[in-house]
Amino acid sequence: MNRAMFHRIVPGCILLVASVPGFAQIDLSGSWASINHEDSLERGGGPYTVDYAGIPFNDNGRARALSYSQSQLSMPERICAFYTPFHMMLGPFGIKIWNETEPLNGRTVAWKIGAWEDRDTTTIWMDGRAHPSQYAPHPKGGFTTGEWDGEVLTSTTTDMPAGYIRRNGSPSSDKATMILHFFRHGDLLTVAGVIEDPVNLSEPYIITRSYQLSTNPITPAAAPCIVGDEGPQEGVVPHFLPDKNPFMDELTKLYGIPREAALGGAKTMYPDFRKEIKDKFVLPAKCTLNCGGPAGGRGGAGAGRGGAAAGAPGGAPPPPPR
Amino acid sequence: MKGSLGLSRKAAVSAGMAGAALVLMAGGAAFTARAAQGNDGIEVLKLRPDFYVIAGAGGNIAVQIGPDGVLLVDAGRAEVSDQVVAAIKKLTDEPIRFILDTNADADHVGGNAKVAKAGQSIFPNTQGGNGFASAMTNGGAASILAPEKVLLRMSAPTGAVAAYPAEAWPTEAFYTPRKSIYFNREGIEIALQPAAHTDADSFVFFRRSDVVAAGDILDTTRYPVIDVAKGGSIKGEIEALNRLIEMAIPPGPFIYQEGGTEVMPGHGRICSQFDVVEYRDMVVIIRDVIQDMIKRGMTLDQIKAANPTKPYDKEYGADSGDWTTNAFVEAVYKSLTGKK
Known part of the structure; x- marks a missing residue:
């Protein structure tokens, strides 16, 4: 499915089945608790080191992911680095959403998704402002604009730092774009995310997640961070040489999943791929x-x-x- | 009821609310440099209240403005000097006083002559005309500061043909690893990096503005250009990037606040310390991969064929132009093996 089709079809399908108020621009504000049934492993303990199934990597992106060592997280230069805004779609935590209004007419200037201990605030500007220059710095929270399509808020984030699209080092570049569609169905909020990355992906990567409106307030505050000594010396970059990643066949050994599935690629996103590997799977x-x-x-x-x-x-x- | 500004209470409340709205709306813009683009592809970004970056004129140009005048880091390509000068004049009426060169490449020093001439020396030229003082101040033009090796690369011994006309040469050359000046009430450090992109690179660190101009040691648009023939090396490149990471400070412990040191690369977008870490890590990993291939006895051609830069080629690689992926691999190989 190409990008244009996705952005037309997915919101349409969800709107068809959803029970939504009969007016445009619904209120998204509130504390939204994370529902982690979907992709439970992904949002809890984290995915396996070499589990790229369903990620539309190009060859470069896959090679980069395979060179990644989890020890990079212990580098002094990286200990206090945030995840990109895409982490909202990956992490286990809930979100706090509120709007900021123009005092004179009450118009919403921006929607805010509060920061958490591992990612920055996302400000969704609703005033039509332009995205920054190609030479501008990339803030941790990226730069986001939004617009309503009926009851669906669609946000577009650019200017993110480099980061990950899966918590196993699957890379995203600073040229990536993230589009989120926010669908509210009463006390449920579904967010459908599409990330495009011309550097590492050959097709858009699509992920959804759900939240439940909560009366327990979520405090939108990121935690301070002080770099500690976790082992690696400054200037040392832990990584695996080509073809030396020791986790390459972990999924095959544990579950019989063929290596070609574990290594991802666009074809692993589609149902037909199951037919392709059916005879290679050994229970x-x-x-x-x-x-x-x-x-x-x-x-x-x-x-x-x-x-x-x-x-x-x-x-x-x-x-x-x- | 009238407020202190003579506004009615209602008007004052309205004005306050409107002001609050403006502050609110401006809030997001504070995170991003504001840019103005001309028809010539040149963009001017505001990084700090008195600090700008001119992009698209060759190498990036830093512009520090204050009561002492204008100080530039690099001058861009010669072909766009008029546009660069025009862009600066739009920012301030203060004269250009200094140009600090981060290396001797044409896209950084090509504009030296014209941009310096558009400025004015800080030294009094009491005799005017073509007298001794005029000669001492490069005809009254702005001063050009650079490491001695930049001067050596731009000039030539008597009788030989220089790469640049004398009016473009640094007027103040230094050979020490560190040089400092205090300009516009700001400490400015020039730190020589002896063997990175070439043997004539330097960082320029603006202490109060908290901005580092990194020159071509950091080029976010491609693999770092390591000119082995001019004294560059992969070892020196990594050491320089490590030094740059040390100089730049990320926002911590309050990491959720925007801020931290801004790093202006020689080419490409403005970076944070984290962006420099990403770039340094890429260079280190490729160095390690090529080093391992050399240890396994692979020749340069075999290494090129094995594509040691594969994870990063989409982002930094090139098959054509003046700095291809193969040229980068070759430079790393040569500087690791010492082969010419």
Whole structure:
């Protein structure tokens, strides 16, 4: 699906099934608790190191991801670096949204998505201002404008720093653009995100997530950060040499998932890919990690990765691709 | 009821609310440099209240403005000097007093002569005309400061043909690793980087403005140009980038506040310290990959064929132009092996 089709079809489909108020420009403000059922592992303990399935990497992006070492997070220069605004779509946390209005007429000048400990505030400017010059600095929160399409708020973020689109080093460049569609259905908020990155991706990467309106206030405040000593010396850059990433076949060993699926690429986003790898999938005799499913299944210890991501201990292995 | 400004209460409230709205609307703009683009492709960005960047005139040009006059870092290409001077005149009526050159490349020093002539020396030219004082002040033009090696690359011994006319040469050359001046109530440090892009590079650090002009050691549009023939090296490039990371301070502990040191690259967009870290990491990783290939006995041609820069080629690579990916790989190989 190309970008234009996505932006037309997806909002349309969701609007068809959604029960929304009969007026344009709905109120998005409130504390929205994260619903982490979808992509639970992704939003909890984090994805496997080399799990790029569903990411439309080009060859360069994949090579860069494979060179990434998680130890980079311990570099003194990176300890206090924020994630990009796209982390809202990846992390486990809820969001606080409010609007800022022009005092004289009450018009909304901007929607704000409050900062959290690992990402900056996103300000969605609604006054039609232009995006910055190609030479301008890229603030941590990027630069975002928004517009209403009926009851759907669509925001466009540019000028982000380089970062990640998955919490395993899957890279996003400072040339990436993020488009978010905000759909409110009563007390539920669905956000559909599309990130395009001419540097690392061959097609738009699409991800959705949901939130539940909460009466527990979410405080939109990022935490301070002081760099500590976590091991790597300044100037040392942990990374893997080409073809030396020790996690290359982790998903194959754990779940029998073929390497070509784990390494991602545009084709891994589409249903037809399941047919392509069907004969290559070998059901492992025993599941040992993040097995999911009911307890007491034929999985092994079922050692989770902690947090919401942990599968039920002793669960069954994941179903084979169909 | 009238307020202190003679406004009615209602008018005062309205004015206050409108003011608040303006502040609110301006809030986002504070995060981003404002730019004005001319028809010639030159853009002027405001980085600080008295600090601008002129982009699109060759190498980026820093413009510091104050009661002492205008101080520039680099002067851009010769072909666009008139536009550069016009852009500066739009910013201020103060005269251009200094040009600090970060290297001797044409896209940084090409405009030296014309831009300096558009300015005025800080030294009094009491005799006027073509007298001794005039000669001492380059005809009354703005002074040009640079490391001695920039002067050596731009000039030539008597009888030889110089790369640039004498009027473009630095008027104040220095050979120390550090030079400082205090201009427009601001400490300005020039830090020589002895073997990075070439052997004649320097950073210019504006202490109060908290801006570093990095010259071509940082070029966000491509792989760093390492001119081995002119004394550049991958080791020196990485050391210089590490030094740049040390000089630049990110906003911390309050990392959610915007701010921190701004870094003006030789080409490309304005960077934060984190952006420099990203760039440095790219250079280090490629150095490590090529070093490993050399250790495994691979030849230069084999290394090129193995594409050691693959993860970064979409962002920084080029198959044509004056600095291709192959040229970069070759420069890294040569400076790691010492082969010419």
